[in-house]
Amino acid sequence: METSGNENLSQTQTKWRKVAYGGMQLGFDDNHTDDSFLEEMVMNANVVKRDMLKVMLDSVSISQYLCIVSLVVLVWAHTLGSTFNENSLLLLDITLLGSGFFVLLLTAEMLSFHLLLNYVLKISYFITGLYALSPIYHTLTRSISSDTIWALTTSLVILHLFLHNYAGSTVKAPGALDKPTLSSNISLNSSIVASLLIASRLPSRLHVFAIVLFSLQVFLFAPLVTYCIKKYSFRLHLGFSFGLMAVTLGFVYRFDGLVFVVLLGVLVFVNLVCPWWLIRIQEYKFEINGPWDEAKLCFNITD
Amino acid sequence: MTEQRRHRILMVSDFFYPNFGGVENHIYYLSQCLLKLGHKVVVMTHAYGNRSGVRYMTGGLKVYYIPWKPFLMQNTLPTFYGTLSIIRTILIREKISLIHGHQAFSTLCHEALMHGRTMGYKVVFTDHSLYGFADVGSIHMNKVLQFTLADVTEAICVSHTSKENTVLRSGLPPEKVFVIPNAVDTAMFKPAPQKLGSDEIIIVVISRLVYRKGADLLVEIIPEVCRLYPNVRFIVGGDGPKRVRLEEMREKHSLQDRVDMLGAVPHAKVRSVLISGHIFLNSSLTEAFCIAILEAASCGLLTVSTRVGGVPEVLPDDMVVLAKPDPSDMVQAIEKAIRILPQIDPQAMHLRMKKLYSWHDVAKRTEIVYDRALRCSNQDLLERLSRYLTCGAWAGKLFCFVMIIDFLLWRLLQLWQPDVDIEVVPDIMHFRHGDPPEDFNKDNS
Numbered sequence: 001m002e003t004s005g006n007e008n009l010s011q012t013q014t015k016w017r018k019v020a021y022g023g024m025q026l027g028f029d030d031n032h033t034d035d036s037f038l039e040e041m042v043m044n045a046n047v048v049k050r051d052m053l054k055v056m057l058d059s060v061s062i063s064q065y066l067c068i069v070s071l072v073v074l075v076w077a078h079t080l081g082s083t084f085n086e087n088s089l090l091l092l093d094i095t096l097l098g099s100g101f102f103v104l105l106l107t108a109e110m111l112s113f114h115l116l117l118n119y120v121l122k123i124s125y126f127i128t129g130l131y132a133l134s135p136i137y138h139t140l141t142r143s144i145s146s147d148t149i150w151a152l153t154t155s156l157v158i159l160h161l162f163l164h165n166y167a168g169s170t171v172k173a174p175g176a177l178d179k180p181t182l183s184s185n186i187s188l189n190s191s192i193v194a195s196l197l198i199a200s201r202l203p204s205r206l207h208v209f210a211i212v213l214f215s216l217q218v219f220l221f222a223p224l225v226t227y228c229i230k231k232y233s234f235r236l237h238l239g240f241s242f243g244l245m246a247v248t249l250g251f252v253y254r255f256d257g258l259v260f261v262v263l264l265g266v267l268v269f270v271n272l273v274c275p276w277w278l279i280r281i282q283e284y285k286f287e288i289n290g291p292w293d294e295a296k297l298c299f300n301i302t303d
Numbered sequence: 304m305t306e307q308r309r310h311r312i313l314m315v316s317d318f319f320y321p322n323f324g325g326v327e328n329h330i331y332y333l334s335q336c337l338l339k340l341g342h343k344v345v346v347m348t349h350a351y352g353n354r355s356g357v358r359y360m361t362g363g364l365k366v367y368y369i370p371w372k373p374f375l376m377q378n379t380l381p382t383f384y385g386t387l388s389i390i391r392t393i394l395i396r397e398k399i400s401l402i403h404g405h406q407a408f409s410t411l412c413h414e415a416l417m418h419g420r421t422m423g424y425k426v427v428f429t430d431h432s433l434y435g436f437a438d439v440g441s442i443h444m445n446k447v448l449q450f451t452l453a454d455v456t457e458a459i460c461v462s463h464t465s466k467e468n469t470v471l472r473s474g475l476p477p478e479k480v481f482v483i484p485n486a487v488d489t490a491m492f493k494p495a496p497q498k499l500g501s502d503e504i505i506i507v508v509i510s511r512l513v514y515r516k517g518a519d520l521l522v523e524i525i526p527e528v529c530r531l532y533p534n535v536r537f538i539v540g541g542d543g544p545k546r547v548r549l550e551e552m553r554e555k556h557s558l559q560d561r562v563d564m565l566g567a568v569p570h571a572k573v574r575s576v577l578i579s580g581h582i583f584l585n586s587s588l589t590e591a592f593c594i595a596i597l598e599a600a601s602c603g604l605l606t607v608s609t610r611v612g613g614v615p616e617v618l619p620d621d622m623v624v625l626a627k628p629d630p631s632d633m634v635q636a637i638e639k640a641i642r643i644l645p646q647i648d649p650q651a652m653h654l655r656m657k658k659l660y661s662w663h664d665v666a667k668r669t670e671i672v673y674d675r676a677l678r679c680s681n682q683d684l685l686e687r688l689s690r691y692l693t694c695g696a697w698a699g700k701l702f703c704f705v706m707i708i709d710f711l712l713w714r715l716l717q718l719w720q721p722d723v724d725i726e727v728v729p730d731i732m733h734f735r736h737g738d739p740p741e742d743f744n745k746d747n748s
Contacts, residue, residue: 018463020484020592020616021659023668030668033477038467292433292468294515294589295611295628301519 042289055275062166063267064241067248070263072218074251076198079211089210096217100225107232134209141200149197156194163187191219310673311343313399317378317409319348323570325594326406326431329485336666338362345397349379349411367393381410384712390418395725401673403427413451420454421709425676429459430469433591433612445472450702453690456676459483461592462613483668486660487597494603494649495578504535504641507580509568512543517586522548523630526556528637536561540568540576577602582640588628590614601656603649607640684710
């Protein structure tokens with residue numbers, strides 16, 4: 001009696017198997033959920049744990065670039081308001097060019113004499129071309145009203161800031177591995193168009209040449225220079241950024257009080273509020289992996 | 304003897320004949336077996352080219368090709384309320400009791416289930432594929448699925464891995480999901496009458512040549528296997544964007560006489576291609592349930608496959624050799640398959656497959672799900688809306704809004720075109736040879 005009872009017990013206790021063949025499994029419904037359900041699920045396998053200080057230090061490169069762009073816009077405003085004349089602008093251009101080369105010489109790793117000569121040659125072509133084309137830029141937007149110009153410039157600068165590649169440099173630095181992406185190209189183009197639009201509102205051709213040279217110098221080469229500084233020494237990069245921020249805030253304060261408050265607010269937001277916010281919402285990250293994932297090929301497909 | 308309740312089922316999907324594929328075959332075979340069990344089945348899908356209107360298929364299967372053209376990847380345009388009127392008409396005309404939708408990727412299915420719930424019908428949903436969680440398309444698809452399954456009566460998945468995936472994607476309680484696998488028509492896929500000679504080993508590959516089905520793995524595996532085994536030949540059937548890469552591989556390694564590229568193989572000829580080989584190779588990178596493997600096993604071929612998704616559950620371990628989706632692992636698996644090939648008897652394998660998989664078994668298990676679904680209580684609009692609110696902070700309210708509009712539109716339609724004005728289709732019993740004539744007056748409600 002006991003043995004037959006035991007036999008019956010073991011019959012209904014046939015183990016449930018995770019298989020699809022053989023029809024309905026004996027003693028189990030089709031919606032039976034075994035204890036091994038979701039056993040192979042892996043959660044948050046690739047998530048990086050972020051450190052607050054590191055994120056704040058990384059956000060310094062964003063605020064550094066913001067300061068550079070606000071300095072450029074400040075120079076535009078001063079030129080349009082006739083505070084700067086063309087000679088001081090030209091002096092500014094040459095100073096910037098010289099100091100840029102100087103910094104590059106000091107900090108870039110793979111700079112050979114041949115490469116430097118290459119750079120100098122390209123820059124002289126560039127400057128000559130700009131000088132020759134400045135009459136065209138001078139009369140480019142004569143038929144467009146000023147309001148349109150200001151609106152367009154503002155939106156293009158904001159677009160430029162949004163799509164800018166803050167991590168690397170669009171102009172490829174010697175030894176850099178990043179390829180320029182589509183969004184970084186769009187941002188560069190929008191900044192160039194904005195500077196041309198501003199230049200077309202200026203009184204003389206020399207003004208136009210000076211301001212276009214200044215803007216293009218900064219937009220094309222400032223990311224390169226800051227990238228080289230950052231790679232050379234992080235402390236130098238931090239010092240340079242904080243110095244730049246102080247200088248920018250000082251100049252903007254002298255220009256306009258409201259703009260100063262806005263800029264200060266934006267810098268505080270980018271440097272302090274955003275890192276805290278990012279780390280706070282990291283807890284909600286829920287990455288799911290399991291046997292249902294599409295398999296990744298471990299070799300590269302060469303066409 | 305319990306009385307069989309005769310169900311009246313509407314199968315809805317964007318994917319049906321004249322297309323061929325896993326979902327299409329599933330719907331067709333399931334409908335045929337349910338008809339044999341005595342239920343009434345009607346299929347609804349979109350128009351294919353000129354094929355629009357009502358058609359009848361084998362066994363009296365009625366198919367409504369509603370006059371909506373597909374707009375993207377065989378799916379109809381998702382207008383939320385556009386199909387309400389025609390679905391209501393079909394449901395009332397055929398006196399449907401239950402709606403069964405197939406495939407998460409089908410917009411017609413989602414719309415039909417939504418309207419079905421508004422009108423108070425019970426709905427069942429079957430999911431046939433696996434989806435990810437991380438890319439933009441999957442995130443949207445999963446949200447839509449969450450909406451549809453928030454109020455579904457029962458859900459069916461084709462494998463246990465697919466059940467885990469569906470439960471994670473939609474947030475359904477696992478007890479609501481039934482696992483009923485696909486099956487294979489063993490009468491159609493019979494092995495060759497005579498066993499093939501073993502001096503030359505032929506490996507068959509039949510699949511769409513796309514990235515998802517592992518065509519790039521094939522490009523790496525085939526030259527290696529041909530180098531190691533001089534007596535192995537490959538037959539590759541199927542077409543797709545990666546066919547060019549395979550042709551290039553063939554040229555580069557001069558394997559023109561050892562690799563046959565057949566191009567697209569029509570469904571009727573698949574068996575003849577399969578029985579000309581010894582081993583079936585499946586290299587897909589993701590599969591919820593691989594019917595191709597079942598067809599190959601039914602024809603007596605030994606299968607070599609990648610261990611992805613639901614494939615490990617499909618066949619017993621002595622009928623399949625599994626490997627990681629990595630070229631060297633796959634080559635080792637093919638070596639093992641070639642070694643154990645002499646022990647394989649195609650006829651014995653076919654007889655085993657007949658016992659392991661059968662569409663009649665699938666239909667019986669689906670009938671149990673239908674019985675359960677019809678036993679569930681009816682719910683009014685307010686109770687159902689509370690289920691939608693759990694879908695998310697913003698999404699829940701949006702879904703509730705959508706359902707309220709649907710309800711109002713339905714009431715409006717009822718006023719404009721009352722239920723009694725829609726003509727009901729009379730039941731036609733189909734004779735089969737050898738069956739005694741049915742009594743038309745026997746009432747099956």
